[in-house]
Amino acid sequence: MSEKDTTEDFDEIVDQEQVNTTENESEQTENGQEELSVEEQLREDLAKEKDKFLRLFAEFENFKRRTSKERMELFKTAGQEIMVSMLPVMDDFDRAMKEISKSDNKEMVKGIELIRGKFRETLKSKGLEEVGAKQGDAFDAEVHDAITQIPAPSKKLKGKIVDVVEKGFKLGDRIIRHPKVVVGN
Numbered sequence: 001m002s003e004k005d006t007t008e009d010f011d012e013i014v015d016q017e018q019v020n021t022t023e024n025e026s027e028q029t030e031n032g033q034e035e036l037s038v039e040e041q042l043r044e045d046l047a048k049e050k051d052k053f054l055r056l057f058a059e060f061e062n063f064k065r066r067t068s069k070e071r072m073e074l075f076k077t078a079g080q081e082i083m084v085s086m087l088p089v090m091d092d093f094d095r096a097m098k099e100i101s102k103s104d105n106k107e108m109v110k111g112i113e114l115i116r117g118k119f120r121e122t123l124k125s126k127g128l129e130e131v132g133a134k135q136g137d138a139f140d141a142e143v144h145d146a147i148t149q150i151p152a153p154s155k156k157l158k159g160k161i162v163d164v165v166e167k168g169f170k171l172g173d174r175i176i177r178h179p180k181v182v183v184g185n
Contacts, residue, residue: 076127076171076172076173076174079126079127079171080171080174080176083123083126083127083128083169083171084176084177086123087169087176087177089119090119090120090123091166091167093112093115093116093119094116094167096112097109097112097113097116100112127171127172128169128170128171129169129171130167130168130169131143131167131168131169131170131175131178131179133161133164133167133168133179133181134164135157135161135162136156136161137160137161138159138160138161139159139160139161139181139183143168143175143178143179144161144178144179144180144181145168145178145179145180145181146181146182147165147181147182148182148183149182149183149184149185150162150182150183150184150185151184151185152184152185157184158184158185159183159184159185160183160184161181161182161183161184162181162182162183162184163181163182164179164180164181164182165180165181165182166179166180168180
């Protein structure tokens with residue numbers, strides 16, 4: 001073999017070793033990156049799970065707060081249906097009192113008044129309140145229910161309540177029956 005052939009063989013061997021070394025280094029680098037990326041992946045997964053947990057916890061807290069508020073509202077207005085059904089009975093008591101007061105039998109009037117008073121106090125103890133509306137009050141569409149408008153008997157009653165046809169009631173803060181009024185124009 002000539003020197004030229006030997007040099008070429010040597011160069012080929014050196015080139016081959018460099019290629020092998022480069023491949024080994026790149027494999028080690030890839031393995032290092034894989035390890036690093038696995039660690040990074042685990043950190044990302046942990047961060048995602050923490051975020052998911054915090055969101056779920058916040059959602060649960062909001063749910064508890066909302067249901068607690070709804071429960072309190074329910075307790076406040078639990079008897080609304082019964083109260084609404086008792087309002088016509090109270091109206092009948094008021095009408096009966098007007099007619100019975102014309103009677104000469106004062107003891108009967110006194111007995112009916114006691115029953116009516118007890119009935120009103122029982123409903124009041126359960127949270128029922130009368131919505132104040134009387135002649136001369138300013139008309140408020142949010143509170144009052146205007147059933148008709150008539151020419152005002154005086155300039156003072158223009159745009160104000162002229163007559164209250166039916167009393168209004170509220171249970172807690174909620175109006176369960178708006179007062180029916182006649183408004184002057």
